[in-house]
Amino acid sequence: MSDLPRFQRQVQAVGQMLSSAGYDADDFEIRADRSSPLAQLFRLAGGVLVVKRRSTGESRFYATDSESAWADTLMSDLEHGALAAPTDTRPGFLS
Numbered sequence: 001m002s003d004l005p006r007f008q009r010q011v012q013a014v015g016q017m018l019s020s021a022g023y024d025a026d027d028f029e030i031r032a033d034r035s036s037p038l039a040q041l042f043r044l045a046g047g048v049l050v051v052k053r054r055s056t057g058e059s060r061f062y063a064t065d066s067e068s069a070w071a072d073t074l075m076s077d078l079e080h081g082a083l084a085a086p087t088d089t090r091p092g093f094l095s
Helices: 004-020 037-041 070-079
Strands: 028-033 048-053 059-063
Touching: 004 028, 004 070, 059 070
Parallel strands: none
Antiparallel strands: 028 048, 048 059
C-alpha cells in the first residue's frame, strides 16, 4: 500500500503553513527519499524528507515514519532560523 497520497497531502499542508507564516512556499523544494542510506541506517519506514530552501541553498532532512511530526519540526526549525542563509563568520581585519 502506497503512502504517496498522504505524503502529498502533508506537502500541500506544509505549503499552506509556510504561506500563512509569511514564507513563499515556492521558495521551498520538498521531496521524499525512501532509498536514502540515512533512512536505511535508522530504519525509517517512511524514508527521509528533504526540504531545501531555494533562495539560500540550505537543506534539512526529516524522518517521515508513521510517528514523526516533520511538519511541526520544519515550522519550528524555520522559526529558529534554520534554512536561512549561513552567516558570514569569518573574522574581520583589525584596524
